[in-house]
Amino acid sequence: MRGIPEFNFPTFHAATATLRAQGHLVFSPAERDHIHHGKDISKGNATGSEEQAAKEHGFSIREALGSGAAWICAHADAIYLLPGWEQSKGATAERALGIALGLEILE
Numbered sequence: 001m002r003g004i005p006e007f008n009f010p011t012f013h014a015a016t017a018t019l020r021a022q023g024h025l026v027f028s029p030a031e032r033d034h035i036h037h038g039k040d041i042s043k044g045n046a047t048g049s050e051e052q053a054a055k056e057h058g059f060s061i062r063e064a065l066g067s068g069a070a071w072i073c074a075h076a077d078a079i080y081l082l083p084g085w086e087q088s089k090g091a092t093a094e095r096a097l098g099i100a101l102g103l104e105i106l107e
Contacts, residue, residue: 001088002050006042007033011082019080026080027071029064029090036063065090072097078104 001008012030019026034040041057042048053059072079072094079098085091085107098105 001082001084001091002048003087004048004084005046007045007048007053008082008084009040009042015080015082025075027068027075029068032067033059033064036067061090065093068094069097072103073101076101076103078106081105081107083107 007030009030012028016026016028016031030042033042037057037059039057041053041059045052045056050059050061068090076098079094081091081095085095095105
């Protein structure tokens with residue numbers, strides 16, 4: 001979540017752990033970035049700056065959103081939104097995709 005300290009990754013990790021413990025298959029954008037870049041790109045990014053992540057790690061919002069959208073289209077049966085999703089362009093895009101696909105939207 002751009003503009004939130006460390007892209008809100010700690011909250012992503014906590015929600016992912018909770019949902020998996022409940023038996024859900026989860027795609028986490030935070031985990032995707034970690035796997036794709038080979039490290040946690042949120043560390044040291046106190047403002048959640050996309051520009052800083054791009055400069056330091058080669059982060060691409062097109063890649064990140066494309067990967068998430070492909071997973072949603074192929075596998076998702078629901079979209080789980082974290083608190084503050086309304087201010088996230090990525091989350092609003094994922095929500096819109098979920099609505100277009102007729103998926104359950106959870107907060």
